[in-house]
Amino acid sequence: MRVVVAGGGIIGLWCAAELAGAGAEVVVADHGALAGVAAPASAGWVVPVLSAPLSGPGVLSRSVLGLLRGQGSFAIRPAPTPALPRWMTGFLRSGTAAGHREGLKALLELGLSGVAGFEALRRTSPFELHRTGLLIAARTRHGAREAAELAEQARAAGYPGPVKTLDGAELRALEPALGPGVAGGVHATDDVHVRPEQVLDALTRVAEERGVDVRRGVAVLGVERSGHGRWNVVTGGGVLEADRVVIAAGVWSAALLAGLGVRVPLLPGGGYSLTARGTGTAPRHALKLIEANVAISPFEDGVRVSGMFELAAGPRPPAPRRMRHVLRTALPYLRDWRPTGFSGNGVRHGLRPATPDSLPLIGPVPGRDGVYAATGHGTLGLTLAPGTAEHLTPLVLTGREAAVLAPFALTRWAARPA
Numbered sequence: 001m002r003v004v005v006a007g008g009g010i011i012g013l014w015c016a017a018e019l020a021g022a023g024a025e026v027v028v029a030d031h032g033a034l035a036g037v038a039a040p041a042s043a044g045w046v047v048p049v050l051s052a053p054l055s056g057p058g059v060l061s062r063s064v065l066g067l068l069r070g071q072g073s074f075a076i077r078p079a080p081t082p083a084l085p086r087w088m089t090g091f092l093r094s095g096t097a098a099g100h101r102e103g104l105k106a107l108l109e110l111g112l113s114g115v116a117g118f119e120a121l122r123r124t125s126p127f128e129l130h131r132t133g134l135l136i137a138a139r140t141r142h143g144a145r146e147a148a149e150l151a152e153q154a155r156a157a158g159y160p161g162p163v164k165t166l167d168g169a170e171l172r173a174l175e176p177a178l179g180p181g182v183a184g185g186v187h188a189t190d191d192v193h194v195r196p197e198q199v200l201d202a203l204t205r206v207a208e209e210r211g212v213d214v215r216r217g218v219a220v221l222g223v224e225r226s227g228h229g230r231w232n233v234v235t236g237g238g239v240l241e242a243d244r245v246v247i248a249a250g251v252w253s254a255a256l257l258a259g260l261g262v263r264v265p266l267l268p269g270g271g272y273s274l275t276a277r278g279t280g281t282a283p284r285h286a287l288k289l290i291e292a293n294v295a296i297s298p299f300e301d302g303v304r305v306s307g308m309f310e311l312a313a314g315p316r317p318p319a320p321r322r323m324r325h326v327l328r329t330a331l332p333y334l335r336d337w338r339p340t341g342f343s344g345n346g347v348r349h350g351l352r353p354a355t356p357d358s359l360p361l362i363g364p365v366p367g368r369d370g371v372y373a374a375t376g377h378g379t380l381g382l383t384l385a386p387g388t389a390e391h392l393t394p395l396v397l398t399g400r401e402a403a404v405l406a407p408f409a410l411t412r413w414a415a416r417p418a
């Protein structure tokens, strides 16, 4: 069976490697030159403990307040798209207590194999993987309570790893990079962080070793029926024939799906990261700075600071003031670490493929037999990549549906096209 995967980001590559491992002949067509590809900008966290959907009771009022003050970690770019009202309506509808609880359970189930998936990939092809766990640090008592609640919700939804609650002194003893202003937080000891750019290289190597034909610089323009249940994937470099197609083009999947007559509420959630060398005490743990909503990832050659969720961002150029905002809100948590110069891939802007309910779109494309979607992974694309590939593969190759994928069906948003 020949499968064409449209998009060679973390999701497309992981699916391609898994499909080839199960015996399929696989071609990956990747554009290769788009600004805003998400994974290389990411913090690299594989963190099932943070599976809670973004939508939830009280989230909107907090975000709108930050938006109005221009101070929050959430923003809407000034030229919102016509798709925004539908997205916002979906966000509000899914933000009930029950929606939040069910969403968390579904994401957690999909993401539970995440850490093991990265460990297994690393045994085949090396990359940086840090097992220091995730520390959630708060500067206020309210933030410390929020961190403890987040961990407790994850535990109640089935997160199996140990989570320790720590006061400010205990946090600083464990992570000397944290400053005196830190009041408390939690430590999820089993979650890990990886170097995302290296993971993409490792995945490409593994996929190619399994016989996947990874083509960079090949933009998919559309997907058309070719007769006898087969499909033509039309690319800038010609037509690729396929028995099955997987659309895994990140936020750009929305346009490919629209070409098939299927409209899904998928918008970019723009984020920023900066990887830098510095002076002072560098962090040793992945740190979520809870009030600032900033992620810190220590790597071998520097520290990555990332944050912001800029809804409906791009294709306009990223705003440098957003990166400055991320850094400005992060530094007060740290004792004395200060960036002195770029390392790694420097400053990056990435577009998270975001759905209103924070649940990805994984499964058959309605009314288009043989075409599947694997996108919409939002803030959790790395964490969910192994689980997505594991469960999508039997569905694509044998039609066998896994119960774990049911909450991610496209039919929750997309009507069957005519």
Ligand SMILES: Cc1cc2nc3c(=O)[nH]c(=O)nc-3n(C[C@H](O)[C@H](O)[C@H](O)COP(=O)(O)OP(=O)(O)OC[C@H]3O[C@@H](n4cnc5c(N)ncnc54)[C@H](O)[C@@H]3O)c2cc1C
Pocket (backbone or CB within 6 Å): 006, 007, 008, 009, 010, 011, 012, 029, 030, 031, 032, 033, 034, 036, 037, 038, 039, 040, 041, 042, 043, 044, 045, 046, 047, 218, 219, 220, 221, 248, 249, 250, 251, 252, 253, 269, 270, 271, 272, 273, 295, 306, 307, 349, 350, 351, 352, 353, 374, 375, 376, 377, 378, 379, 380, 381, 382, 383, 384
């Ligand atoms: C700042 C930031 C921090 C993040 N931190 C984390 C984190 O710590 N942990 C975590 O789990 N997640 C994190 N994420 C989210 C994660 O990066 C994304 O969910 C994930 O990268 C999405 O993967 P993807 O393959 O769907 O999309 P992308 O990574 O965007 O890849 C899409 C691919 O499709 C290709 N493509 C697009 N259009 C076409 C076309 N027409 N034809 C051919 N190819 C095409 C592109 O070239 C690209 O290679 C973060 C994201 C950002 C921006």
